[in-house]
Amino acid sequence: MGTTQLETVPEPKYWHLRTVLSEALDSEFTVGEVLPNERELAARFGVARATLRQALEQLELEGRLHRRRGVGTTVAPPRVGVEVGPDGPAWPDASDDTWQPVDSDLSTPPAAVSTALALPRGIAVHTVRRSRVSHGHPVAAELLYVPESSVPGLHLPDAPSGPARARAVLRELQHLDLVAQNRSVELGSARADDAKQLDRLPGAPVLVVTTHFTTPTRLAALSVATYRADTCRLTFGATGGVEIEEGAA
Template sequence: MESRRVPTVRAVDERPSRHRAGEPVRAGIPEHGRIPRYYAVKARLLDLVAELGEGAALPAERELAERFGVSRVTLRQAVGELVLEGRLRRRQGSGTFVAPPKLVQPLALVSYTEGMRRQGVAPGRTAITIERLAADDGLAEELRIERGDTVAHLERVLLADGARVGLESTYLPERRFPGLVEEFDPTTSLYAYLRERRGVVFAEAEERLETVLATPREALLIGTNPALPMLLLHRVSFDPHGVPIERVRSLYRGDRFSFVTRLRADS
């Protein structure tokens, strides 16, 4: 009689799970069950943050260290991670406070202005540079122009309800947009200007997102710590004929921004 192998059935682990719905799997706890002390403190701090609510001040460092039964060094490590993640915010001379929710910018063909207004946030910009430059090899290739051709360059600090949150550099072919440097008000929406004054239609874009650290100059302009992770977006936008309109490099504070997009299956 022919025999066959019966698959081994693994027993279900009926021990209480440490993974709560909606959290990262097992809430960051390694399989061996041992976690760094600072991480346990961080988890308890997150519960406290949820309890206190946006804008509330964190209790004094000494009080928290005593409450959690850890050293102040361990507590500082846990608090420092939550600051980097944008859950807490330090104010010089005032203390540490529960941060507001992150701003959500869509990965779509909408301007920064539109993205902020959808969230009830007042957008703004401070002009740093508006000039003409000669295109180098990389820029010429992306904009499909000749090396050395003139481009308009706009560098602006991005504001959200008056606070500095990012830095944006935009390059546009001068031949296609003559007089833009003199005519455009850099404190306003470039997309609105191009649509309404130049008749430009944005049809599609190629966009790349990565994490970087700001240069000392960028950190100074944005008003952030150079060690804070930043989100870098590199975009080339195209009109309905596939002709490049602009190249944009946008740098956003990682503690203030997240990005969202909707994915669809290819037809």
């Protein structure tokens, strides 16, 4: 590996190094490949290790790198596309390979969810938990809130918890006539439980995608999916022709 000298530029040195490193990731490395150690990288680019660390931290924040103790710094997989557009309405599918059912139970939802579902405070609903993984890394965690009145024919398995219960609720939803599926997206901070599932620190930036599932008579279910902001991109429109990839090189 040769030595690459950085040209003199008015922007911060670490930021220029971040750009050079990003180009190297695209041309010289593959997803999952371990980068050389800090000493070798600093020598290659002729910078102090403190400058190198700033650039690596920035690329990690942008989702280009994964840095793990005992493993090193590896090239992260491409961002996961999150479709937010006028696609036809569809219930979450129990056989969808994209999302893995984790669990389901009857529990009291947050007050805002109860209000949206027009339920009195304190009324329990079926809370289905699903997870989404890409290239072996967790990228999203979902909570799907389903009132008991939306699944009157539900027959739960004997198991008190687990994926089978989640799939049973999802299958029963398919019997409802879904007429609209409205999504909204906002930037948020990972709560403690979300952070644990997504392998992030509490407070890390996340994308919160809220989906309202509406039948001809009412809002029948509500989903809150929390995506890692450093691993996802948003696509708008039926063809996904417009993409937002903040921080992605």
